[in-house]
Amino acid sequence: MIDHLRHIAIFARVVDLGSFRAAAKDIRLAPSRVSEIVTDLEDFVGATLLNRTTRKIALTNEGRKFYAHAVEMVRSAEGGLDELNALSLEPAGFLRILAPAFMSSSSLATAMGDFTRRHTHVDLSVSFTDLPVDLLRDGFDLNVRVGWLDDSSMMSRKLGEIERVLVSGVDYAKARPDPQHPRDLESWDWIRYAQRSNTMEFNAGSGRTVKVSGRSRLQVDSIDALLHYTRLNFGVTVLPKYLVDQGLKAGEFKKHLEDWSLAPLGIYAVWPDQSRRENLTVHFVRFLAEQFGQTGRAENARG
CATH class of the missing domain: 3.40.190.290 (D-Maltodextrin-Binding Protein; domain 2)
Known part of the structure; x- marks a missing residue:
């Protein structure tokens, strides 16, 4: 059963990222090995969890039910890591970040890189895009928004302004x-x-x-x-x-x-109220805010 806990976490990552290849790159395994792991998990639970085509994957009804429990398991484990990180002087973990495409060569992008240089146990995956992306559905931990915030239940902090x-x-x-x-x-x-x-x-x-x-x-x-x-x-x-x-x-x-x-346009960091890596996310946001000379605490986007 212990081996299959790892299988469950990898299955959840495949669903989060939408493909075996993306998950394999994320967790640094061969795509064929990731596929084998999910197949082994399906054999173990006695049900097909994913429908596979040449272009995409899709959850079966059984897979949808199982995925909800897999996410809860991963969230609980990461919550434990967050608590330990909160007691540690050195942050560690992995964050997926979304930011506007035009900021790929900005001082904010430089600050993100500086964070990994300063904290060698932190890995970042930053997607610079102008395409619409759902923060929760697509598995991102943090969104950098430029402009004005909509009414939201998510947490937010102003990082700076763009003239x-x-x-x-x-x-x-x-x-x-x-x-x-x-x-x-x-x-x-x-x-x-x-x-x-x-x-x-x-x-x-x-x-x-x-x-x-x-x-x-x-x-x-x-x-x-x-x-x-x-x-x-x-x-x-x-x-x-x-x-x-x-x-x-x-x-x-x-x-x-x-x-x-x-x-000027405001630059905001926005993240889920129940972030899977809450302490690491807050630590990262605080670092970005300090780079732009901002002070204060994280606040709800409706505040």
Whole structure:
């Protein structure tokens, strides 16, 4: 039975990650060995737990029932490890993290790497993507969100803010009079970001605000694409300042309306209230927050 406890944990990981190959990479075994382990477990329990096809796996009815107990077993064991970690000066364990694709070369990504350098018993798997992902269903421990938090039962902590800047390509700007007011941009070509509202709100130093909805024939769903089309002089857009600074240094971008500002975007860490690696997650979030000069305790996203 003791051997099959390990089999059960591996079965749960296969389901969490959605394939034998992904689970094998995660736990550092050959995919064929992971498949054999699940087959051995099925023989032991006397039921088929997974339907296998060439492209994906799916839980059977028996597998769905068994998986709920497997998750509970793993969660209980990891909870015990968390309690021991809380008593230890050196954190240890594995975290799966979700973050926006454009942050893959940011100071936040650097801080994540620094955490593993500082804590040699911690392994991180970071997925930088703009695709919609379900934190719990897809087996992630932590989500880094940029923008404003929705009402949620999850825990959250603000890590910092991203300053935003209005820019265009240098050649695009040369072909037009320099805008003096946000309304001047309504006739310009905008490169839209699909995850952002079509209306931009500009703030003057006096507290006055102006909303602008310019025309757009080009919409993209990644910040990298915004950068690319801005460099190619397709129009004006809003980008994170640290990316704009790179373009300005290279002589590719021109900033506009520098007397006006755009509200910064908050960076938040969000994680389940009942995290499987609660103490390690909190330790990791605290480290990230310290890197951005933030203080305070973790708070509920509704707070």
